Amino acid sequence: MPTKAFQDHYPDDSAHCYGCGYLNPHGHQLKSYWDGDETIAEYTPKSYHTAFPGYVYGGLIASLIDCHGTGSAAAAMARAQNRAIDSDPPLRFVTAALKVDYLRPTPLGPPLKLRGTIAEVKGRKVVVQITLSANDEVCAKGEVVAILVPDKMVQPDL
Amino acid sequence: MPTKAFQDHYPDDSAHCYGCGYLNPHGHQLKSYWDGDETIAEYTPKSYHTAFPGYVYGGLIASLIDCHGTGSAAAAMARAQNRAIDSDPPLRFVTAALKVDYLRPTPLGPPLKLRGTIAEVKGRKVVVQITLSANDEVCAKGEVVAILVPDKMVQPDL
Numbered sequence: 001m002p003t004k005a006f007q008d009h010y011p012d013d014s015a016h017c018y019g020c021g022y023l024n025p026h027g028h029q030l031k032s033y034w035d036g037d038e039t040i041a042e043y044t045p046k047s048y049h050t051a052f053p054g055y056v057y058g059g060l061i062a063s064l065i066d067c068h069g070t071g072s073a074a075a076a077m078a079r080a081q082n083r084a085i086d087s088d089p090p091l092r093f094v095t096a097a098l099k100v101d102y103l104r105p106t107p108l109g110p111p112l113k114l115r116g117t118i119a120e121v122k123g124r125k126v127v128v129q130i131t132l133s134a135n136d137e138v139c140a141k142g143e144v145v146a147i148l149v150p151d152k153m154v155q156p157d158l
Numbered sequence: 159m160p161t162k163a164f165q166d167h168y169p170d171d172s173a174h175c176y177g178c179g180y181l182n183p184h185g186h187q188l189k190s191y192w193d194g195d196e197t198i199a200e201y202t203p204k205s206y207h208t209a210f211p212g213y214v215y216g217g218l219i220a221s222l223i224d225c226h227g228t229g230s231a232a233a234a235m236a237r238a239q240n241r242a243i244d245s246d247p248p249l250r251f252v253t254a255a256l257k258v259d260y261l262r263p264t265p266l267g268p269p270l271k272l273r274g275t276i277a278e279v280k281g282r283k284v285v286v287q288i289t290l291s292a293n294d295e296v297c298a299k300g301e302v303v304a305i306l307v308p309d310k311m312v313q314p315d316l
Contacts, residue, residue, distance in 0.1 A: 003204070010164060012212050013210075013211070016208040016209075016210065016211050017204060017208060017209050017210070017215060018207050018208055018209075018215040018217065018218065019215060019216075019217045021208070024206060025217075026204075037279050040283040042261070046184075048176060048183075048184040048185065049176050049178070050174040050175060050176055050182060051174075051175055051176075052171075052172050052174065052175070052252075053171070055174060056252045057176040057177060057221075058177075058221075058224050058252070059176065059177045059217070059220060059221025059224050059225065060217075060219075060221075061218065062175065062217060062220040062224065062256055062258075063195070063215075063216075063217025063218075063221065064304065065219060066217050066220065066314075067214050067217065083174070094209070094210075094260070095216045095258075095260050096219055096259070096260055097257070097258065097259050097260065098216070098256075098257070098258045098260075099255070099256070099257045099258075100220075100253075100255065100256045100257075101254070101255050102252070102253050102254055102255065102256075103310075105252070111307065113259075117269075138199075143176065149210070152262075
């Protein structure tokens with residue numbers, strides 16, 4: 001696995017995301033990587049990320065799928081354009097639409113493994129399909145429609 | 159507005175949700191109420207719930223929609239069955255499917271207002287459609303398909 005994750009290449013002015021920004025000390029700091037043509041990430045929930053006792057809170061699952069989706073989108077568009085993920089203009093995505101199907105309760109304790117498949121790269125849009133597994137069992141699956149971030153959202157002065 | 163929210167009626171053994179459980183001191187402790195035939199909730203994000211600086215993290219938006227959905231589902235089924243939300247058997251829901259459309263960037267700062275419409279109550283399922291607004295502008299809309307929690311998920315001993 002490479003040392004730097006997709007998210008580690010984000011410019012400093014867009015690395016504050018609670019889910020995946022390296023400049024957000026409060027957040028999850030999710031790290032995503034290529035694994036062949038698919039993308040992977042792993043996150044171990046905190047003990048308080050509870051739904052019912054013993055199970056992972058669905059909002060965390062949605063959040064991880066979301067951030068793995070936008071990170072995978074950046075990497076996929078870089079590949080499609082045959083350039084480095086940190087080359088200019090920046091490849092930073094926001095989510096236009098998120099869908100999550102909760103297939104079974106997700107046990108709280110083991111690492112959660114995310115696996116993304118790039119379903120579409122077209123214009124400013126990337127669609128990523130993602131599974132989330134615990135103990136090698138798929139517990140949720142989701143789809144992220146990611147769009148290249150509008151310039152107006154990035155405020156370098158902040 | 160009544161003093162007790164839907165979530166305040168959850169039994170102690172299922173009140174640990176990071177999004178809305180009154181027994182989770184780390185979490186959001188979302189509170190939902192009836193407003194006529196619709197349901198409402200409000201949450202002010204923390205300063206670190208950032209997407210890009212100045213905007214709310216999409217995972218939080220998904221989480222709030224999710225928990226407002228499951229809370230609204232419990233209230234809606236109680237109404238449909240003409241009984242109190244805290245009567246037996248318990249009305250506690252999990253999410254089977256969550257969809258969120260992010261319509262515009264959500265400004266970080268003002269309270270986020272959630273409004274739910276009960277689209278369907280059938281068998282063990284309730285479907286809730288939800289908008290999330292900031293400064294009186296709808297920033298996201300979502301749909302939660304909520305299912306009465308399987309008994310096996312609730313572990314009173316934990």
